[in-house]
Amino acid sequence: MLPNRNDQGGDSYRYGFNGMEKDDEVTNVEGSHLDFGARIYDSRVARWLSPDAFEKTYPSLTTYGFAANSPIVLLDSDGNVVVDPDGNPVTYDQDEHGNPIRDSDGNIKWSKNATPDIKQYGEAMLLTSEGTTVFKEMQDNDRSIHIHIAKSKDDPNHKRIKKGTGFALGETMNDAQYKNIQAGKKYKDADDDLHFNEETGMYDKGELWNDTHIIISEIQVDKISNQGKEGYDIRDKNYEMVGVSVEEGVHSVQNSFELSKTVVGKDGKHHETSDYFNEQDGKHEVEAEGSSKKAQTEYETKEKSKKQE
Numbered sequence: 001m002l003p004n005r006n007d008q009g010g011d012s013y014r015y016g017f018n019g020m021e022k023d024d025e026v027t028n029v030e031g032s033h034l035d036f037g038a039r040i041y042d043s044r045v046a047r048w049l050s051p052d053a054f055e056k057t058y059p060s061l062t063t064y065g066f067a068a069n070s071p072i073v074l075l076d077s078d079g080n081v082v083v084d085p086d087g088n089p090v091t092y093d094q095d096e097h098g099n100p101i102r103d104s105d106g107n108i109k110w111s112k113n114a115t116p117d118i119k120q121y122g123e124a125m126l127l128t129s130e131g132t133t134v135f136k137e138m139q140d141n142d143r144s145i146h147i148h149i150a151k152s153k154d155d156p157n158h159k160r161i162k163k164g165t166g167f168a169l170g171e172t173m174n175d176a177q178y179k180n181i182q183a184g185k186k187y188k189d190a191d192d193d194l195h196f197n198e199e200t201g202m203y204d205k206g207e208l209w210n211d212t213h214i215i216i217s218e219i220q221v222d223k224i225s226n227q228g229k230e231g232y233d234i235r236d237k238n239y240e241m242v243g244v245s246v247e248e249g250v251h252s253v254q255n256s257f258e259l260s261k262t263v264v265g266k267d268g269k270h271h272e273t274s275d276y277f278n279e280q281d282g283k284h285e286v287e288a289e290g291s292s293k294k295a296q297t298e299y300e301t302k303e304k305s306k307k308q309e
């Protein structure tokens with residue numbers, strides 16, 4: 001989400017709660033992400049939630065055509081750019097469908113340079129086939145994508161998420177923005193490195209996005225999770241982690257933002273208007289939230305069927 005012009009160039013994931021302040025006030029986005037009980041209904045992506053739409057868009061394993069000629073892909077080492085803090089690719093043992101091969105304790109076998117944060121993020125992504133698809137896109141993407149999970153209130157990443165958007169769980173940002181946060185400077189003072197594209201009417205990401213950072217606040221996730229509460233049993237911590245991880249994962253591989261209302265002039269080019277913030281219809285947001293909801297629905301369905309066994 002992009003709550004206001006000053007905050008542009010980041011993108012975060014948040015929920016509103018029933019009976020709590022609606023997040024419209026924070027984000028200026030009318031009626032999105034409201035909690036109606038055990039399920040979340042997102043008015044912006046409602047069409048994704050209907051079973052038919054879900055079936056149609058469900059990712060097919062043929063996505064992993066790359067493995068067709070190699071019977072067992074142990075380490076997909078080429079082009080993996082989910083990186084450790086030193087910029088080295090992180091990999092995991094996977095089968096021909098891109099699914100992780102787990103050891104007898106059920107743990108994914110990560111390469112040695114996988115940090116605890118990357119493992120935690122990857123576990124959430126690899127819980128669903130939707131997340132697995134997005135994670136693969138992150139690995140195949142040209143950008144270096146850095147994962148940071150804040151576990152303490154003093155962590156500047158947690159502070160940013162809380163301060164920036166109120167109910168956010170995570171956010172995706174460029175290298176300058178990330179460094180500003182670590183230095184205790186104001187986020188909005190960093191270069192957003194977005195360049196208006198007259199052909200598309202979108203803002204293209206510049207080179208600062210070659211190092212893209214995903215920050216997630218575990219404190220926020222814990223706060224929002226309804227683990228163990230009656231009627232909320234599926235909306236556990238995993239459910240929330242799946243949601244934020246997939247949403248930010250999609251954002252991390254998007255090449256542009258739709259930030260403003262544009263008009264097409266007589267010259268056939270897009271022009272910005274003063275009426276900016278057409279965020280509600282932002283293509284990048286619809287795409288990320290749709291994918292996120294799809295992964296959560298998949299997780300929820302799996303958990304429910306487990307319980308019925």
Ligand SMILES: [Zn+2]
Pocket residue numbers: 001011012013247251285288289
């Ligand atoms: Zn988003």
